[in-house]
Amino acid sequence: MNEILTIALNTHKEAIRNKVFYIILLFVLLLLASSILLATLALGEQDRIVKHLGLSAINVFGLLLAAFVGVSLVHEELEKRTIYTIIATGVSRTQFILGKFFGLLLTVVTNVVVMGIILCILLVVMPGCSLKPSVIYAIFLFLFEMMVITAIAVLFSSFSTPVLSAALTLMCYVIGHLSEDLLEFAKRVAEQGNVILSYVLTGVYYILPNLEIYNIKNQVVYQESIAPFLTWKYPALAILYSGILLFITAFSFSRRDFK
Amino acid sequence: MAILSIRGLSKTYSTGFWGKPVLALDNLNLEVEQGEIFGFLGPNGAGKTTTIKILLRIIYPTKGTAFLLGRELGEAIQHRQIGYMPENPYFYRFLTGYEFLLFYGRLSGLHYRERRQRAEELLDMVGMRHARDIRLGNYSKGMVTRIGLAQALLTNPQLLLMDEPMSGLDPIGRREIRNIIMHLKEENRTIFFCSHILADVELICDRVMILNKGKVIRTGTVGEILREETTAVRVSVSKYTPALMEQLKAMAVDARESGGLLHLRAKDAEAANHILSACIQGGGAIHEVTAERGNLEDYFVREVSSVE
Structure with a gap:
């Protein structure tokens, strides 16, 4: 446990010192500038605009952080051979992977939480805006989506180059958000007689996570009921899915030669 | 252990x-x-x-x-x-x-x-x-x-x-x-x-x-x-007569005079022993005896090259 924690904290420290938290500054500037600008253009719609913009920005910045920091995480350790001395101290490969994952997750969570707090403050102080619990729940759910993305990024990073890993991670993100459409498409393809393609699409639907279940932005913005999302099922699913991905990563890592 | x-x-x-x-x-x-x-x-x-x-x-x-x-x-x-x-x-x-x-x-x-x-x-x-x-x-x-x-x-x-x-x-x-x-x-x-x-x-x-x-x-x-790398033995002699010098030169593979010393190169330890005995018997003084050795680098380069 000490090993995992040590590697996680070191990974977090690396991210901080690589100045990834500038992303928050960028977020604040973007949010403030666009809220002020758009609020004056669309009178009476400030609340919706700020919530929509804020939650979307948290989503995009969180994703960029998880994907782009995550994809080089393990690969860099192998490339620069820093992993040699880590393994030599007796740290197991599984501990190493878990440490890296939790370190990145800590960084992403810190970023998302700080961005979330900024959004909440803005909703409180901006005239015409109001802070509802649904906003906080949207951010909470989003953290679990980021957990899955982080696990995907670490998995790809353990066997491929950062560029390819980033592309694959973003692809998973996009497909994950189009998951329901994918299943619908598979059904239509089957109806048209292309059974093989239908099986492939259905397979992709079941293998890749359905990330849309962590996106309640529209419900929050348009003040629809978020009751169907108020369940531990989705966070639990994210934990389970991330756990499976980490198990696969650790397993493939455990018998690998570091050249 | x-x-x-x-x-x-x-x-x-x-x-x-x-x-x-x-x-x-x-x-x-x-x-x-x-x-x-x-x-x-x-x-x-x-x-x-x-x-x-x-x-x-x-x-x-x-x-x-x-x-x-x-x-x-x-x-x-x-x-x-x-x-x-x-x-x-x-x-x-x-x-x-x-x-x-x-x-x-x-x-x-x-x-x-x-x-x-x-x-x-x-x-x-x-x-x-x-x-x-x-x-x-x-x-x-x-x-x-x-x-x-x-x-x-x-x-x-x-x-x-x-x-x-x-x-x-x-x-x-x-x-x-x-x-x-x-x-x-x-x-x-x-x-x-x-x-x-x-x-x-x-x-x-x-x-x-x-x-x-x-x-x-x-x-x-x-x-x-x-030790295996010993290629020759160098013997330096002083107080030698012309006759002794000629005798010793004949026993060595290489010889030269400088600074009042006669520097001889014997092909191996046995040849060096003969030179030393002759020197003492002929009234000369032994100034220095050194084994001429290759260093580890020479050995390494030779061995690695021979395998290649």
Whole structure:
């Protein structure tokens, strides 16, 4: 446990010192500038605009952080051979992977939480805006989506180059958000007689996570009921899915030669 | 007791798209005793780093096994008893020298106070006190090597595996590292080290193994190897008469006079003995007798070239 924690904290420290938290500054500037600008253009719609913009920005910045920091995480350790001395101290490969994952997750969570707090403050102080619990729940759910993305990024990073890993991670993100459409498409393809393609699409639907279940932005913005999302099922699913991905990563890592 | 014992260790890598096998290490056997400094020599690609990586489980052997401190590879090895200094160490550039040592101390299971105390001691030991709070990204190659050595010594290991510990160091740095290694030997620690700098190996190693293309060429003490390298014996004589000079010249393979001395070169120890006897009987005085030897580098280059 000490090993995992040590590697996680070191990974977090690396991210901080690589100045990834500038992303928050960028977020604040973007949010403030666009809220002020758009609020004056669309009178009476400030609340919706700020919530929509804020939650979307948290989503995009969180994703960029998880994907782009995550994809080089393990690969860099192998490339620069820093992993040699880590393994030599007796740290197991599984501990190493878990440490890296939790370190990145800590960084992403810190970023998302700080961005979330900024959004909440803005909703409180901006005239015409109001802070509802649904906003906080949207951010909470989003953290679990980021957990899955982080696990995907670490998995790809353990066997491929950062560029390819980033592309694959973003692809998973996009497909994950189009998951329901994918299943619908598979059904239509089957109806048209292309059974093989239908099986492939259905397979992709079941293998890749359905990330849309962590996106309640529209419900929050348009003040629809978020009751169907108020369940531990989705966070639990994210934990389970991330756990499976980490198990696969650790397993493939455990018998690998570091050249 | 053998601190390190390697038995029939082989490693084959798969390279290229089709996984073409390349033999990196072929049936390596060796034993390193406690308190010994063992030099592991060979050109690039000889299999030195591969061996160290297998011992540390960074890669897995294709065949064979090894015992470190009495425990077989794969068993729960006492990592705190083993220090490792990699070749061209790349460490976390964003950490300062002190933070770097604390990080490895924590990974190695040293307690809070212990790792702080040890880090401070080692910064002094490797001459890096001045760079304590400078980030590793700003270190020179020699500084990285020194901090790498400090990292390897954090847990006071019984066995130290060093891969090219002198690379990147200037002559003063090399001497300092040599002194540290000799000091560790005095503490009865075992050092297994790979090096290309044969002058250092000759100075500090008890035994060496020369490896080429994964195969062992020679194992022995530096003295044993260099004894075989004796190519001639030089005898310098003074107080000689012209007649004695002519007699001695006839017995030597080469002779020249300078500064009132007659320098003779005997082809071997036996010929040198004849020259010495004749010199004494003829009333001459023996000024100096030296064995002419090749150094380890000559031996190494010749042996490796002959295999190639």
